[in-house]
Structure formats: structure tokens, C-alpha cells
Amino acid sequence: MRSSERSPDSIVEHLVLMIGDAGVLEGQDVSDRFDGWPPERALQARCIARPNSTEQVSKVLQYCNAAGIKVIPHGGRTGLSGGARSGADDIVLSLERLNRIESVNPVDRTMTVDAGVPLATVQSAAQDHGMLYPVDIGARGSATIGGTIATNAGGTRVLRYGSTREQVLGLEAVLADGTIISSMNRLMKNNAGYDIKQLFIGTEGTLGIVTRAVLRLRCLSKSNATAFVGVASFDNVLKLLERLSVACADVLTSFEVMWPGFVELVIAHSTHRNPLSGFHKFCVLVETDGSTAEKALEETLGELLEHGAIDDAVIAQNARQAAEIWNVRDDATARAAAMKPNIHFDIGLPQSEMNAYVVNLRTTLKDTWPNAKLLVFGHLADGNLHINISVGVATEAMLAAVDRAVYEPLSAIGGTLAAEHGVGLLKRDYLALVRGPDEIALMRKLKNTLDPNETLNPGKVIPR
């Protein structure tokens, strides 16, 4: 049955029967929400369904799938790729009432949670038990665990601990037809049959809706060390990374590089102090996590300073100084103020290709828009750069030209147009630049197998 054959009222009434009055929001409760980040567009949807159990999610999906109604899953709506966007006839399925921390087990180092629990809540529950949930992103307060699983969120500690995929031991998901797949493994190693949770991690709600998860926790280390380093060339940035990786024995947690102009711009548009006494071509925020690494970090930086491989360095003496250093790296408000309007990208490319890529991109942009501003920073050790570009008030055609300037060169060098933010809607039509036709055909085949009616987050991720 097509959705157009049903009156909106009868659909909402059906949902209320299934999940109760409190489970369904309509009218202004819908349009008061935004459909993504930045919060620019009011949410459109027939209603917001808010089931409070996996079984209720199953009922809603079974009904919608049979009735031909599209379902758009929502976590914290802080994704940056349009993955949460919906149409006026769609039903938004929010996991916000699935928000219990079921258990924390410090011996087995696991936490079992509902998908709607915010990332920050998981982080503090781990800390309360002397443990660490290592995934950390700026949107930690609003992003939900389910959303971070659906997008395989990365952040500033991937180098050391991996992305969200590596933290998920087990999960429960509901398929488009309402089938509940409970795969709540609690073990670090389990090769008993296909690891089917992988179907739901990083597939942005297109193959199933994650409702619960078992997360792996780590030991909280006794101390960490934060340093801010000025470096005169990209080659020396790579040398710094190489030396630290050996000397700090891979307890290196963050290696955040800021390209020329980044620190100057943030200092000019904020109240932060420059952690170093002058400006440098490249700046690197280094963090190690572990009681034994602090001394190694200090010694290595001292040695590199002596040999001229780095120009200046400061090591935070306390948590307040560490926070001040991170503020320079993290201040999105200062960047937005300086780069308005700001087109942001989340690309990945081999470290060996990075310098040439950025130099060429700057040339391409300046050739077309002499006043273009370009800001580059990112998780260099993960091969992941964030790029902010401003070309003034941009037409659709200009936006598309900027997209192409950023994405097209990635194809030849084995890069990616979505290192950690996902594809969603906004990058879908560029996907073929970085994935082959057989890969995309296989994605389509999986989608057809698990969601033949295209009920779940239709039109996202896979090019049409």
C-alpha cells in the first residue's frame, strides 16, 4: 500500500496505538527541531515516533515497511552530512527515549547501553567506574551512542584506540521489516560465525536501526601529557610523528596538525592565548595517554628541539593549561567567525600525499577565487584532514565547484571524501570518485537484500 492512499491522521493514530501518546510528536514539536548540524533547517516530517524499547522500534518499522512509509532514524542530529534530513511525508524515528545505561562491568570492561544515550553520558559513566570510553568528538553532549555507531564516529583519539567500530563489541538492531537482530556479544574476540554487527556500523541507518550496544571500555591511565609544538616544514611534521610513535611506544593518543594561518586566525577571532611565544608554519597538538609516556614525550621533544627538527614546544603543566591548548585546536566558533560562510570538508588521504594536495588545492582555489580563504587542520596521524573554505556568498554552482576542487584530486591518490563524518545526503553524488562501480553495486545489493522497500533512510549514502 502506498503512503498516499492513507490519510496522515490514520498513520499517526496507528503509531499512537503502537507506542502510546508520549511516543508521538506532531506539529510544532516537529518543526521546532532542526534536521542536522549546523541548525539551519527546520525539521519536516509527518511525525516523530519515539519508541521506548526495541520491541516498539520493531512494531513501528514493521508497520511503516508494510505501508510504504519512509523512516528516518534520528540520534543527536549533530551529523554533518545531511544523514538525518527527512521529507514532509516521512516518519522520523528518534531513539531519544531509549536512554538507559543498562550495566557497567569493570572486570570484563564492558558497558551495555541503549542507543539513545548521549556520548558524554557514556564517557562519564565509564569514568565513574575508573574506566575510559575513548571515542571523543566535539558534539559529545548531544551525539548519541546509536548515532556514533551509525556513522562510525572518529574524533581525536582514533590513532590510539580506533574509531567507534573498534569499541562496539555487540549490538542489537532492527531491520526494515521489523526483524530484531540481537547480537549482544560481550567478548573482545568472537569468531563464531559472521560478525553481522558490521552491517550496522557506519551504514548510517540505511540497513537497520541500532537500538542497544555493548561497548568496550579501557583502563583510565594515571596521567596524560599535552604539548603544543611549532614546526617549520611539513617534512618535519612527519619526522615528529615518526619519532614520537617510536619513543612513546604508540601511547600517542592525539596528533592534531594545524596548517599555516590556523593559529593566527583562531587567536585573532577569540580570546585564547597563543600557547607558543610566536607563530610557526605548522603547529602540532600532541597528547600521550599513560603514566609512563610523559617523560618520553619531554625527552623526545627536547632532542628534536636540539636538532632543529622542531622550532618551539610547550608542555602543559596542569589540566587547565592542557585545556587552553585544546581550545586553540577546537574553537569552531572562532573559525566560523573568520570563515563566514564556511564550507567544511572531512577528507582522508595518505600522509605522504598531504602536503602536495593542500598546496595544489590552495592554488586551484586562488586561481578561481582570488579572495578564497582556506583553513586546514586535522588528525594527521589518522590520515584525516578537515578543511574549511570560504569563497564569499556562494551560489549553488560555486558550491559545486568548491566540492569538485576538494574531491576530484582525491580519486587518484587513494583518498576519501568522508574520513569520519559519513556520506549522508551531501556527499552521496560524489561517492563514485572514491569507490569503484563494483563496490557501489555491492552496497546496493546489500541494501536491496536488507531493505528491499527502501524504508530506512532512503536516498542516503548510495548513489542512485
Added chain:
Amino acid sequence: MRSSERSPDSIVEHLVLMIGDAGVLEGQDVSDRFDGWPPERALQARCIARPNSTEQVSKVLQYCNAAGIKVIPHGGRTGLSGGARSGADDIVLSLERLNRIESVNPVDRTMTVDAGVPLATVQSAAQDHGMLYPVDIGARGSATIGGTIATNAGGTRVLRYGSTREQVLGLEAVLADGTIISSMNRLMKNNAGYDIKQLFIGTEGTLGIVTRAVLRLRCLSKSNATAFVGVASFDNVLKLLERLSVACADVLTSFEVMWPGFVELVIAHSTHRNPLSGFHKFCVLVETDGSTAEKALEETLGELLEHGAIDDAVIAQNARQAAEIWNVRDDATARAAAMKPNIHFDIGLPQSEMNAYVVNLRTTLKDTWPNAKLLVFGHLADGNLHINISVGVATEAMLAAVDRAVYEPLSAIGGTLAAEHGVGLLKRDYLALVRGPDEIALMRKLKNTLDPNETLNPGKVIPR
């Protein structure tokens, strides 16, 4: 067309036309091989096809899939679950001529290899470039990278570096119908579309045949430390793990626990010396990997000794002593000599359940077979135990009873019957003890989607 309608000769002739004379082995060249480990059963197969390129693999699969011929992929045939077993009408597809290391990139820390390269060759190529490929298992000399990917091999460093899944950045695989899926990602982070390589990792050759891979390399740390520790109770084993995880800041690489009787048995059946001056209820082999961890290990063990949480400890003073300590843990020959005939298991279970599980298993076995021998050891920090059982010369019924004694209690405590060795043929019919019907139905659905004719490794992994 069914295989029985074709004469064997014409099939072999077809294969020779596709991949050349050197590509096809018949007769004694087949029966001289074994079909798994231990090397007890002569290989049966119509022939062994040995393609030397991904394109040749594709041609062979396309032909076999159309002709209804079953294809059994072979790596090093050191799997322990019967995953390489074949029938007289099957074609074995060996990756042994796909054996090139294509490139090593120390800046991006990647290695690109053919699937047939032995694990040990990958390890030394990494070391030649000052890097580490961290997966390590006893069969390193014969196991191939393709085989370790197909089984998601684990080993002694999973705690620190993860299983094979975490080392594979990209791969190329051939589907049953000959479609080549090239997903040779080189990046640590890539969320551009579905991570389809996950379909081929740990699925034991049932969804596709891996032909090439891009592996992630790590920095080789300057030093490591190996210790052997005697502990009086299981609670103190867990305390040791907890203290080391904090003090050594997760540079802890191995935490191998030997249950009561293990060391005594190995010493009695080998020429190894006991690393400690006496015997202890539990022994733990600890290894840290990183220049800064050695001192922390020494201090922590000293402190625990002082507080009576451990009874004795020795730290290897050089590589020879470290090797001697590992020999006690690794000597499968001594174990086999003492436990003949030896039934081996590879189970996983939460650490918090381990002690009770082993105590109960011992009781169950002794109740039925008073002379039963039980040897327990394993990667405790990974939740992975290996169990050797001997009940004398065993009938099929006795073997099945031992299987049930080991596997059935795992169901209620969230355990697994295959932590790292996979399911293959030997554990297939027990899979439903540890995976739900919806999980198994989803595995079946994936199999039907990617290999509708059941061409690839039929009858393995998924219960019928």
C-alpha cells in the same frame, strides 16, 4: 549444469586453458597434501587450481559457479576447524602462487600484499622497514595472509593491537560469480560508504575469496619486556591484570594465563626449565611492548610481590630468556605428548565467569571419565581460553559428549565456541548454542545473496 554431467577430464582441461598447466595439480600432487591441521587426512579433490592473479581467480570462479562445481579456498591449511576440507568432486583453489609483497610504505605505514604470502614473510618485510605487523600465531610460517583474513586470526597480541580485522585497511576479493570487488583502501579512517571489506574478514571463504590486501603497520618499539609470574588464586590473576593495565598504560601486549597443572605438565614432557623456582597455582606470562613500559612493569610486579598479591616473578634479562619463557607457553608438542589423544578447544567467555566455568568443567569431565585430563591456558585478557582434553581413546559418541560438556555451559554466560579459530566444519552444528536464530538467518541471507549457488566453501560455518 551439474558437475556430474561433465567428465572430470573436461573440467580439468577447461581449467588448464584458463590458468595454464602450472596452474593445475592432479593425482598424487593432490593426495600428497593434507586438508587441515593436524596433518592427518589426505586431501581429496578433483584438482588443485592455482591461479596467479586476481583475474585468474575470477575466471575459475565464474566457470565453476556456472558449472555447479564447488570451490574450496586454501591458504596455509593450518586452520583448526576443518574449514579447508573438501570432497572428491570439489576443486581446491589455492592462493599459493599469489605470493608477492607489492609494496611497503613506511610513511603511511601500509603494506600491500597478495593473499598467498605467508604471515611470517609479512612480519619480516615489516621488520626490514623498522615496522611491526602485530598479528602473531604459532603457524606463522605456513599460514597465509589470506587465510588469516578469512579466519580473522588472533594470537598473542590482540589485547594491544586487535585481531586481523583491525589490521586490514583494504582488500580485493572475488565473489562466487567471478565479480572482482576491489576495495584497496589505504587509509586508517574511511567512512565513505559501506565498509564492504567486513563481508570477507572472518567469513572463512564462504562469501568471497580474498586475493590482495592492504595491511596497517605499526611502529616497532625500541624494547619489550617479558615476565613470568606465579599467582596463588584466580582473583589475584584478575588483580594482576587490572594493576598492569593501569600501570603499563595499555602497552600491555600479552597476558597469557596457565591454569593449575599446565607448567608441571610441559616441564615433565619437554626439556624446558621452569622459569620460576617452584610451581604455582596459576602462572602468567606478561609482555609489554614499548620503551617506557619496562620500568613500570618492574615496579608494579615489585609492589604486588610486597603486598602478597603475587607469589613470585621473573623478568627476562635478554631475548634468550624471553624466548625460554615463551617456550613454556607455546610448546604444543609437549602438550600433545602428555594429552594424547588431545581434543582442543578455542572458547571465549567473560573474565568474570572464567574461574567458575573451568571448575565446573573439570567436575563434569571427572564425573563421566575419572581419568580425564584437562589443560587450560590462554589469552585471558582477551577473554579467550584454549582447552585441551584427553579422555583416552574416544568414540564418536564420546567426542560429541566432550564437545557438549565444553560448549553447552557457554550459552548461558555469553561465551563463544570460537574465539579465534573460526567455525569451519567442526563447530558448525553447535553454532546455535551461541548465536540466535535471527543472527543465523541473517548469515544465511548474506550467503544466499552473495553465493546463491553455494559455490564457495559450501557447508561451512552456517548450520544447515
